[in-house]
Amino acid sequence: MSERNGRWAAIAASVLAAAAVCVIAPPARAQTLDRVRTTSALKLGYDPDARPFSFDAQGKPDGYAVALCNGIADSLRAQLDLPKLDVEWISLSGEAKVRAIQDGTADLVCAAEPVTLNRRQQVSFSLPIFPSGTGALLSTSAPLALREVLQYGEPSSRPIWRGAPARTILEHKTFSSIAGSTSEGWLTDRIKTFQLAATATLVSDYQQGIERVLDGSSAVLFGDMPLLMDAAARSDSSGNLIVLDRHFTYEPLGLELARGDEDFRLAVDRALSQAYAAPAFRAFFTTWFGPPDDAVVTFFRQTALPE
DSSP: OOHHHHHHHHHHHHHHHHHHHHHHSOOOOOOHHHHHHHHOEEEEEEOTEETTTEEEETTEEESHHHHHHHHHHHHHHHHTTOSOOEEEEEEOOTHHHHHHHHHTSOSEEEEEEEOOTTGGGTOEEOSOSEEEOEEEEEETTSOHHHHHHHHHSOGGGOOTTSSTTHHHHHTTOEEEEETTSHHHHHHHHHHHHTTOSOEEEEESSHHHHHHHHHHTSOSEEEEEHHHHHHHHHHSTTGGGEEEOSOOSSOEEEEEEEOTTOHHHHHHHHHHHHHHHHSTTHHHHHHHHHOSOOHHHHHHHHHHSOOO
């Protein structure tokens, strides 16, 4: 084959390869803002069992994340200069919540979702909406030594999970975590890493976890700090429960949206940034979580992006 024919053969092969890619590649998903601008409609998903972030209140969605998303809808209406914007709220739980963005069921999931690298393989996230992390709930009748080991971390200048007396205190205990939460993997890893003779038990929800702590079948319930605090406050036995003032992990929460939809993400982040910077945000936050401490105020001040 001549050099000229060889070049043409290479070009032809490249063209055919490109054509093949075009044939097998799935069609690009319509960008959210384009569809919202055309239809004047927005689909918002929420978890009915993630109080105080999202929950059902007499058949209507309510909660901190839900209120933030209502503000985002108002901002989108203004940003797109729409005379109206119809918001459809979709209740999601379990696998339906996991698949909601990828299936196109919702444009934005307004719940308490930890921003993790594994999850970012499937969805994108807004700016963080809350500085969450793994916390611990115990009975007020729990041994003081156990509370001190978990609360302060280094009794007698020894690391929390190693050596006496910390190890002795933590040995032969049953610890619970919420199934499917990041606390599940964290607890299993801690027990394995430090070779504790302890048992990790999964519970389906916070109520079940609290019941195990109260009846003594679990020494501690590990879960998302704000959800632990809310569940304890709403429990009929709230006076017998304590949530330690310590984060064992740092897990910012965000709103889920489709990957690659940067214009929509920008619009959402603009709305959140403006909300965080507004003077009224402190009162808004207090409605759901009580007055913010200095660390929380700093978190939102640093999270908000300038124009």
